[in-house]
Amino acid sequence: MPIRILDAQLIDQIAAGEVIERPASVVKELVENALDAGATQIEIDIERGGIGLIRVCDDGCGIAAADLLLAVTRHATSKIASFEDLETIATLGFRGEALPSIGAVAHVRIASRTRADEQGSELRIDGGSVGEVRPAAQLPGTTIEVRDLFFNVPARRRFVRTETTEYAHIIRLVERIALSRFDVAFTLTHNARVALRLPAAPHAAQQQDRLAQILGDEFVSRSLPIDVQAGPLHLSGWVGLPSFARGQPDLQFWYVNERPVRDKVLLNAVRGGFRDVLFHGRHPAYVLRLQIEPRDVDVNAHPTKLEVRFRESRGVHDFIVRALDRTLAQTRPDMQPAAASASPFAASFGGNIGAAAPRPGAAFAFGPSKLPDTWQLAASVRDAPPSDLGTAIAQLHGIYILAQDAQGLVLIDMHAGHERVLYEQLKASHSRGAAASQGLLEPLTLELDEPTLDLLLAAREEWEQVGFELDRIGSRTLALRRVPALLAGSDVVALVREVASALLEEQGGAHHLDAAAHRLFATLACRAAIHAQRRLTLPEMNALLRQMENTDRAAQCNHGRPTFARVSLPELDRLFLRGR
Ligand code: ADP
Ligand code: MG
DSSP: OOOOOOOHHHHHHHHHHHHOSSHHHHHHHHHHHHHHTTOSEEEEEEEGGGTSEEEEEEOSOOOOGGGHHHHTSTTOOSSOOSHHHHHTOOSSOOSSOHHHHHHHSSEEEEEEEOTTOSSEEEEEEETTEEOOOEEEOOOSEEEEEEESTTTTOHHHHHHOOOHHHHHHHHHHHHHHHHTTOTTSEEEEEETTEEEEEEOOOOSHHHHHHHHHHHHOHHHHHTEEEEEEEETTEEEEEEEEOGGGOBSSSOSEEEEETTEEEOOHHHHHHHHHHHTTTOOTTOBOOEEEEEEOOGGGEEOTTSTTOOOOEETTHHHHHHHHHHHHHHHHTTOOTTSOOOOOOSSTTOOEESOOOSSOOOOSOOOOOOOOTTSSSSOOOOGGGTTOOOOTTOEEEEEETTTEEEEEETTEEEEEEHHHHHHHHHHHHHHHHHHHTOOOEEEEEEEEEEEOOHHHHHHHHHTHHHHHHTTOEEEEEETTEEEEEEEEGGGTTSOHHHHHHHHHHHHHHHOOSOOOHHHHHHHHHHHHHHHHSOOTTOOOOHHHHHHHHHHHHTSTTTTBOTTSOBSEEEEEHHHHHHHTTTTO
């Protein structure tokens, strides 16, 4: 075949393949146009999974009759005029491709009216052939109807799934968009039944209603609001508590400047922020919105605009990790118990949302180091009034502490709780750069094989920051001249040996220094924490509970497991069919 230039209609059909993959893509383009037009109310009507009809009706600025033809012309847009505009883009659209692409593969009717106009006008476009602009009855705003999608593209039509599947994509898309703009009201109907009615939600209570409709009541009661600003970066939204983490990453919503995105830098940052509190293989739930200078982010990375590129991705990443970490640090045992659960057996794990006021002065409660073992009772909290984790009554099977509080009973995993307490203390002394440390008159020595010793000494700085002084006195001999006050009295030699071999096992891959330090602390905390079968006295148990109450993130151990569970009196009553 000789080379020739494709005709415009064919170009539109080819381009449609890129932008319009399925009915949900049409909904996305039309709703984004409505938002760009400043709509405050958007109604979306769907028939037969979007194959029959997609109608989006908005009360936005409208299109003047004289512009209607241009609106369906390729590369015609009112949103940018120059490269400079592209750099600072604030609208969702800017390519001028959606309407001509949709028009190329469906029967489309566009009716619109600006506020200045007395009358509306309409234009039809059928499989790429554009009709004439005519007067039409229309309120200010725009209504776009798309019928028989892909009627002229059988290949694409075959890829469309059942109505149910396509509709599922649409509802998920509308929910995703609705979480980006609480100031706009959305209605979605399918086959004339209202599926979503989301009034505008300018205030917190209404926002919670919208969140509950989309993510469920449980997300609302088990999430924390987040709102952190640093220079030009602003992160806001809601993060599910670690105990609300899920088996699939299905409740994760990211927005950059109100644009829904799926971006690696952001996903990694969340992982980093949850690093300390999430059980392995679980996925956090969240709605997170990042506001950033439009200049510092490129949204033109892909036609569907799901991917973005940050100019300073490291800075964005670190900001998010810190903001999440700080927010999640509030998950202490003193948070409100969960709303009464339906099943009497469903204890509420790991605290809950509430006015999660962090406690003032989380003073470290480890007492004088002459007390035996790693487990030390803090004199200062000995007489503390019974508080949120209650008063210890007994130890169960050498694993759990049974406590009672005003609401019922509390079960505490003593190892998990102590592990978190130690871990937070180690991290705190690391960030202060000085740990309480105890010199030994006689250094302790231990023999290790050379690679293990090498590896251990490679992290010497971190060991020293938490209060060790290490000295190699032979190719395979290590001397400990100082040990952390925190660990004084425990079998430090065995501890160091265990941690060194655990680090050797975990080795592999270059690690960010900070992450390496945290791994060391986590391993130290895990090995040093009281182990099962240790008999604790009641004062020791109570001291642990008081320390947990004063420890950030104490609702989970550093592997993300819950550290305590509550069973309320009403739950106990139900168990025994009392009061029925
Ligand atoms: P883009 O959104 O990239 O500009 P589109 O093909 O989606 O391209 O739309 C073309 C133009 O039509 C837009 O720039 C806008 O001026 C106009 N338009 C489309 N939909 C609407 C609407 N709902 N309300 C007002 N104007 C609209
Ligand atoms: Mg558009």
